[in-house]
Amino acid sequence: MTQFVVVGAGLLGTSIAYRLAERGHSVTLVERDYPGAGTSGSSFAWTNSNEKTPYSYHLINALGMRAHRELENEFGACPWYHGGGAVEWRSNADEASELHERVERLTSWGYPAEWISEDRLRRLEPALRPGASGDAKIAYFPDEGWVDPSPYIEFFLGKARSLGVKLHRETVTGIDLKTDKVTGVRTAFGKAIGADVVVNCTGRWANDLGQDVRLTFPLAPTLGLLVVTAPAASGVRRVIRTSGVNFRPDGAGRIMLHSEYDEQRFTLESSRDETSPVAAVMIERAARLYPDLAGVKPEAMRLSHRAIPGDGVSAVGPVPEISGYYAAITHSGATLAPWLGRVVAAELAGDGPEEALQDFRPARFF
Ligand SMILES: Cc1cc2nc3c(=O)[nH]c(=O)nc-3n(C[C@H](O)[C@H](O)[C@H](O)COP(=O)(O)OP(=O)(O)OC[C@H]3O[C@@H](n4cnc5c(N)ncnc54)[C@H](O)[C@@H]3O)c2cc1C
Incomplete structure (x- = not known):
């Protein structure tokens, strides 16, 4: 042995x-x-193979997503896994064009990705402010999710x-x-x-x-900043990706937020005093989309290095x-x-x- x-x-x-x-x-x-x-x-x-290139890297991530779903067949309930897909829209023109190319590439690779109407978005996310996505096209990636x-x-x-x-x-x-x-x-x-x-x-x-x-x-390694809110009845149901901020539920009403633009200014030694104002801005951006998030305070800010x-x-x-x-x-x-x-x-x-x-x-x- x-x-x-x-x-x-x-x-x-x-x-x-x-x-x-x-x-x-x-x-x-x-x-x-x-x-x-x-x-x-x-x-x-976030369990995804969304922005992964080249194809070989996309493929292994798609296999990872499938393996998560298959754990349920093997073990029964997997309470750490949350499906429901991810929605994404981009108000910035360059980002909107990148999203367009990405959806085309992903569909050509056989990855579930589709454009949905605002009505469908509102059915998926009833707590979202009407008109929150503006004129932007809305992409839905139904096989994505997240894990605890x-x-x-x-x-x-x-x-x-x-x-x-x-x-x-x-x-x-x-x-x-x-x-x-x-x-x-x-x-x-x-x-x-x-x-x-x-x-x-x-x-x-x-x-x-x-x-x-x-x-x-x-x-x-690159540095990542994650913000976790205090528990709140915000109505966020799945992974939401927008030009200003990405977020998802994080258990017991908490929301986890991420912004790749804002994290770049920090180091692992950055203090809570430095990260708190940025955390508040990230929550404000999400609250413009989900009104019941307004006034919710950050509970935790986590700085860590990605293993790359x-x-x-x-x-x-x-x-x-x-x-x-x-x-x-x-x-x-x-x-x-x-x-x-x-x-x-x-x-x-x-x-x-x-x-x-x-x-x-x-x-x-x-
Ligand atoms: C901000 C951020 C966002 C991310 N978002 C995503 C995402 O959306 N989707 C996704 O798929 N991935 C994401 N990742 C990446 C993902 O989290 C990591 O790839 C994954 O957690 C790595 O797991 P691991 O087990 O390899 O490493 P780790 O979880 O780091 O485990 C390594 C362990 O080794 C231990 N260790 C280290 N040195 C020693 C030693 N000398 N002796 C004994 N033990 C030691 C450490 O204490 C640690 O527990 C993200 C990462 C970050 C930082």
Whole structure:
């Protein structure tokens, strides 16, 4: 039986650990903080393959979306998953033209995307202010949705534990090698955990596991700001994307908001005093669309780095030159997690390479 150490208990690490254990392998999961403490705990978590190019990257994200929906057939209720699609309209002319091209491209790729009337939009989102979309064309992407990452992680961790997976709450500080073969990991307490294969699922911290340059990936993390409101009866039902702000429900009446324009001015060290005025502006923009959001206060502002490999797409596969070292590092991990869990476990169990991952091998960086 192969011994695996999976480092990182986020969406990816818990999905992969469970699927490996399901195949009968011995798995140790090592997490330096609490499960979900990394990027997964501060994600917009929109399940989509909407703005993903090239086609190969679009395809794996579409497979991720399908894998989320299939979990219901496997496990029954999946309370962390919310379908219902996403709606989008753009008041800015350049953005409207980009949306037009995107809908054409997505339909030509067989991805569900359609133009809908204002009446249909109002049936989907009855709390939306009449006329809120103005003259803009309205796009609807019916297969999209979002996930609640922590309940997803809790579920997969629970399933993994029921199959004997142990979670060690320790920081991995080094990869143990015998010549060019992995023999395990070393933790901050000086403990060695033996393994035939180490799977690096530490996202944006992927380069912190050792000093060997052969284990280092080019990463290009960008900073994201998410705002979560206090609970409010706003009537927002699904993922809403507009020129000023994107938002969606976030449980118990809270709304999560994101604006790619506003986040660029911050760093991880930015204080609440700096982010609060921007949060208030983002909520105001949403309140122009959903009047019952007016006056709602931000409850949380989360700054975090996206785990993005240097060329912007996923890095999933064995690391060349070192035997027994496998990496799964990606943005879009909220979309990809259930699919990657399955296909990475299948590859590691010796089922052969997954064709859809061929463009995403870490080898391209070495
Ligand atoms: C603002 C923002 C918005 C996003 N929106 C979306 C979206 O809409 N849709 C989408 O699909 N994706 C989105 N993403 C991306 C998605 O959230 C990530 O791709 C995903 O969460 C990555 O999961 P992971 O398990 O790889 O990493 P993480 O969740 O970061 O997990 C890595 C874990 O490794 C642990 N760790 C790190 N170093 C060590 C060590 N040395 N020893 C032990 N443990 C260690 C960390 O504590 C962490 O728990 C977004 C990300 C951000 C930041």
